[in-house]
Amino acid sequence: MNRPESLLSLNESGSLKENMPLFKILFLPDKKQVFVSEKENLLQAARVAKIPLKASCGGEGVCRTCQLKVKEGIVRIKPAEYQPASIKPPGKDGEKNSEKSGLNIAITSYVLACQTFPLSDLTIEIPEAARLTKLQIITDYRDDYPTDNRDDYPANDQDKDKNVLLTEDMGYSALNGEEIISDPFKKKYYGLAVDLGTTTVVAELLDLTKGVSLAVKGTYNQQLSYGEDVISRLVYAQENENGRPYLQEAIVDSVNALINELTISRQVSPFEIRAVVCAGNPTMTLLFLGLDPAGLRFEPYTAAVHNPPTIQAQKAGLKIYPRATVKFVPGIANYLGGDVIAGVVATGMAARDELTLFIDVGTNGEMVLGNKEWLVACSCSAGPAFEGSGLKHGVLAIPGAIDSFKITSNLEVKYTTIDRLPSRGICGSGLISCLAGLYRFGIIDRRGKFNLPPDHPRLHMVNGEKEFVLVWATDTGINEDITISESEINNLIRAKAAVFAGIRSLLQFLNLSLENIDHLILAGGFGRYLNLKEAVAIGMLPDLPPQKYRYAGNSALKGAKMILFSAEARKKTLEITRKMMYLDLSEGNTFTEEFLAALFIPHTNQNLFPSLKGG
Amino acid sequence: MPVKVIRENWPGKVNTITLGIGSQAIKIGGEGAFPFLAFEGKLPYRPVVACEVWDEEPGDWPDLLTAPFAGVIDEPAAWAKKCLVYGADLICLRLVGAHPGAKNKSPQECARMAQKVYAAINIPLIVVGCGEDEKDAAVLPAVAEALAGKNCLLGWATAENYRPITTACNNYGHSLIASSPLDISLAKQLNILITETGFNPGSIIIDPLVGALGYGLEYAYSIMERLRLSALTGDKMLAMPVICFVGQETWKTKEATISDFECPSWGEQARRAILWELLTAVALTQAGGAIMVLRHPETVRHFLAHLTSFI
Numbered sequence: 028m029n030r031p032e033s034l035l036s037l038n039e040s041g042s043l044k045e046n047m048p049l050f051k052i053l054f055l056p057d058k059k060q061v062f063v064s065e066k067e068n069l070l071q072a073a074r075v076a077k078i079p080l081k082a083s084c085g086g087e088g089v090c091r092t093c094q095l096k097v098k099e100g101i102v103r104i105k106p107a108e109y110q111p112a113s114i115k116p117p118g119k120d121g122e123k124n125s126e127k128s129g130l131n132i133a134i135t136s137y138v139l140a141c142q143t144f145p146l147s148d149l150t151i152e153i154p155e156a157a158r159l160t161k162l163q164i165i166t167d168y169r170d171d172y173p174t175d176n177r178d179d180y181p182a183n184d185q186d187k188d189k190n191v192l193l194t195e196d197m198g199y200s201a202l203n204g205e206e207i208i209s210d211p212f213k214k215k216y217y218g219l220a221v222d223l224g225t226t227t228v229v230a231e232l233l234d235l236t237k238g239v240s241l242a243v244k245g246t247y248n249q250q251l252s253y254g255e256d257v258i259s260r261l262v263y264a265q266e267n268e269n270g271r272p273y274l275q276e277a278i279v280d281s282v283n284a285l286i287n288e289l290t291i292s293r294q295v296s297p298f299e300i301r302a303v304v305c306a307g308n309p310t311m312t313l314l315f316l317g318l319d320p321a322g323l324r325f326e327p328y329t330a331a332v333h334n335p336p337t338i339q340a341q342k343a344g345l346k347i348y349p350r351a352t353v354k355f356v357p358g359i360a361n362y363l364g365g366d367v368i369a370g371v372v373a374t375g376m377a378a379r380d381e382l383t384l385f386i387d388v389g390t391n392g393e394m395v396l397g398n399k400e401w402l403v404a405c406s407c408s409a410g411p412a413f414e415g416s417g418l419k420h421g422v423l424a425i426p427g428a429i430d431s432f433k434i435t436s437n438l439e440v441k442y443t444t445i446d447r448l449p450s451r452g453i454c455g456s457g458l459i460s461c462l463a464g465l466y467r468f469g470i471i472d473r474r475g476k477f478n479l480p481p482d483h484p485r486l487h488m489v490n491g492e493k494e495f496v497l498v499w500a501t502d503t504g505i506n507e508d509i510t511i512s513e514s515e516i517n518n519l520i521r522a523k524a525a526v527f528a529g530i531r532s533l534l535q536f537l538n539l540s541l542e543n544i545d546h547l548i549l550a551g552g553f554g555r556y557l558n559l560k561e562a563v564a565i566g567m568l569p570d571l572p573p574q575k576y577r578y579a580g581n582s583a584l585k586g587a588k589m590i591l592f593s594a595e596a597r598k599k600t601l602e603i604t605r606k607m608m609y610l611d612l613s614e615g616n617t618f619t620e621e622f623l624a625a626l627f628i629p630h631t632n633q634n635l636f637p638s639l640k641g642g
Numbered sequence: 643m644p645v646k647v648i649r650e651n652w653p654g655k656v657n658t659i660t661l662g663i664g665s666q667a668i669k670i671g672g673e674g675a676f677p678f679l680a681f682e683g684k685l686p687y688r689p690v691v692a693c694e695v696w697d698e699e700p701g702d703w704p705d706l707l708t709a710p711f712a713g714v715i716d717e718p719a720a721w722a723k724k725c726l727v728y729g730a731d732l733i734c735l736r737l738v739g740a741h742p743g744a745k746n747k748s749p750q751e752c753a754r755m756a757q758k759v760y761a762a763i764n765i766p767l768i769v770v771g772c773g774e775d776e777k778d779a780a781v782l783p784a785v786a787e788a789l790a791g792k793n794c795l796l797g798w799a800t801a802e803n804y805r806p807i808t809t810a811c812n813n814y815g816h817s818l819i820a821s822s823p824l825d826i827s828l829a830k831q832l833n834i835l836i837t838e839t840g841f842n843p844g845s846i847i848i849d850p851l852v853g854a855l856g857y858g859l860e861y862a863y864s865i866m867e868r869l870r871l872s873a874l875t876g877d878k879m880l881a882m883p884v885i886c887f888v889g890q891e892t893w894k895t896k897e898a899t900i901s902d903f904e905c906p907s908w909g910e911q912a913r914r915a916i917l918w919e920l921l922t923a924v925a926l927t928q929a930g931g932a933i934m935v936l937r938h939p940e941t942v943r944h945f946l947a948h949l950t951s952f953i
Contacts, residue, residue, distance in 0.1 A: 473835060474801060624827035631827045631834070 050145040069140035085254030086141035093140040100149035168580035220587035223307030230285040249277035256411040275317040300347035306356040306369035306583040360609040362406035369586025381545035392526040402607040407529035413455040422452030429457040434464035449504030456556040463561035475516040523567035524625035550579040566629030654876035662766025671883035692732040693725035698739040719762035728939035734768040741772035749784035779803035783810035790814040821849040854891035866929035889937030892919040
């Protein structure tokens with residue numbers, strides 16, 4: 028499978044064929060210069076220039092996150108209902124757009140990058156707000172799992188003699204004993220464990236000869252400029268010419284950027300990296316490989332591959348030793364991929380007697396229940412609400428995102444933000460906190476409907492819908508009120524209901540109840556910043572004693588690392604995928620019934636939440 | 643060898659509700675077992691029949707259905723009296739004219755109508771609105787006030803409009819119909835919401851939105867069966883008696899409305915339509931319905947006869 032040539036050359040060849048003139052686009056303050064035709068919009072131009080911009084909607088002209096400033100030149104703005112009226116030049120910059128929409132404008136003005144095409148050479152200024160900013164990236168993971176049975180997964184330093192893949196004498200990789208190293212005299216062999224996340228990509232550089240970790244780095248997934256969630260990426264891959272190669276390039280570039288950072292920081296040559304293990308969800312895995320992900324969205328709803336073959340780094344486009352092996356942690360179903368399997372490996376739950384429930388909440392809530400005898404997994408669509416998508420003031424975990432609320436009994440709202448910056452929006456943990464607070468003080472009822480007098484100062488009617496003002500414009504970093512509307516609350520309730528209904532369906536399938544769960548492990552970034560009490564108060568997570576809960580951190584990365592290090596872990600991984608049963612929640616009524624029962628705070632059956640009774 | 647009868651022992655029972663006042667008061671509910679399984683628990687009160695009376699002359703009723711009320715169908719109080727002759731246990735007044743898409747009658751106008759009908763009959767009255775949540779939230783409090791102290795049954799309170807209706811019923815001493823679309827969780831959620839406003843759960847009656855024969859009857863049946871099972875197993879938030887709007891569902895089916903002429907192979911409409919309404923009512927009674935709201939007097943006659951033969 029071949030990767031596409033760079034975007035630039037694609038453009039050039041395409042343009043030359045059609046005899047289309049190329050315009051020079053200069054991006055400031057980056058001082059990056061690229062050439063594109065009038066058929067490419069500024070968002071695409073920025074991608075060519077490798078400047079990642081925000082475009083949560085995937086370039087549909089809807090989200091208004093990709094606003095750039097045209098300093099010089101003539102542009103054509105695509106006639107659309109969203110512009111130019113909705114493009115507000117912040118401050119007093121420049122004259123207003125001529126209101127003749129769709130016409131050529133040569134002024135200093137803000138435009139939506141995805142809706143704007145060059146008609147001359149341009150100078151573009153990229154405001155900070157349009158850039159993908161740094162995210163809270165979970166690069167660490169916990170080793171202190173309950174009764175962690177280290178003997179089963181001896182990937183720790185002290186066990187290196189037994190388990191490290193590459194000992195001095197051998198030319199065999201950690202990867203199923205495949206021979207990967209042609210130079211038996213070479214002494215340094217490094218490996219790379221990669222967590223291919225939808226939002227963030229994290230890589231860990233490992234010394235395979237010593238069995239130690241050298242460094243961990245994380246970055247955002249560059250695919251973010253093609254859409255914020257899995258579905259918008261799948262849509263992009265299908266509905267745009269070259270959509271798939273673009274997405275592939277974006278994620279491969281993200282990994283290459285990490286390789287670059289990691290190798291520089293540890294003064295390692297990238298060509299000494301001989302083995303890579305990637306753990307990603309099915310969409311990310313397919314896109315990384317450039318395979319058609321259509322099967323995830325359409326009938327017959329089967330991914331092209333669950334367990335991709337090991338490939339060489341040069342085929343994958345990774346800038347390391349060209350013949351290094353790149354392996355993917357296998358998944359078992361369309362919505363249960365290598366990231367979850369790696370997580371299961373990392374937590375060691377498949378080796379314990381006690382019953383463990385492993386939960387990874389993102390757009391999908393993926394969960395695995397089991398012990399050393401059996402494993403059953405399911406995936407429920409929670410929607411992207413907890414990732415801030417689909418909410419007017421929802422954001423990813425960026426600096427300035429509100430991550431917790433404290434609402435007082437006189438309806439004053441206090442909050443904290445990431446890095447203590449002025450608030451820019453609300454991220455997942457903040458949304459849960461918000462829901463819990465609104466309910467606790469009777470601002471919303473159990474179904475999420477506002478229960479305030481219509482003239483309450485914090486209650487606004489916007490487009491016929493009630494909105495509650497959480498932060499007044501003057502206190503924010505975005506100069507507008509941060510609000511939450513009734514339909515947004517409804518989205519959140521649906522998301523939390525999906526997670527809880529998934530847990531209940533899984534238990535019901537096995538004829539077990541919540542009390543049977545001995546350990547509950549929360550994986551991913553969501554688990555890390557979550558206030559457990561609040562998540563229980565809204566009925567998202569089961570009302571179990573707090574000591575039964577554990578945060579796993581980036582368990583996908585840890586699993587990938589273990590798989591890279593340890594032959595034993597690789598064997599166990601295959602065993603796990605063979606043993607694990609996938610429960611399709613779309614079959615039968617159980618999930619639907621559980622979902623309806625969970626569309627209530629905390630739940631229609633209040634006996635399930637004994638600690639909240641009378642509270 | 644004697645056969646040992648196996649009995650289930652249920653810890654819970656359905657709430658008992660009294661509708662109306664004085665000697666004409668009617669009691670419903672109170673069941674401690676599944677319908678007709680009297681050997682397992684007490685079934686103190688028989689299901690009752692309410693006949694539908696509209697505040698406006700119904701435009702879309704087939705002749706078969708309007709004929710028994712000839713001469714009174716444009717006069718709700720007289721229509722209600724006629725229903726008593728046909729054997730109704732209660733009257734269900736439906737304020738169709740309040741609908742914003744119909745005559746958009748004011749809450750006061752509706753309240754006066756309800757008072758008038760109540761004065762004409764001397765039996766318990768059910769008043770339901772036009773089915774438009776927002777309008778019902780305005781109309782029903784006015785009706786509640788006009789009928790203060792008469793212990794009527796008002797509806798429909800839904801998840802969208804329950805607050806003002808609940809408050810009014812609480813203030814003026816009425817029972818309440820809580821309506822949710824064919825789901826046991828939604829029914830329970832609404833009951834919790836209503837109860838949390840301070841309303842007595844013992845004055846709530848559940849309308850699970852049933853379907854007629856051929857139109858989801860079996861689904862309604864299983865939901866009602868589960869409601870009863872929840873009540874018997876001790877779920878206080880589902881221990882309410884159930885009301886079934888059978889006439890409303892039946893008389894919109896083509897089986898009930900198509901004439902002999904239009905579809906001769908289906909047999910005589912008079913027999914077909916009434917059997918359709920009757921079968922729906924009988925099945926839902928088997929499922930545990932306490933109040934059957936019917937439309938045709940013949941259905942009422944057969945239904946009451948059926949109950950007598952069973953109990």
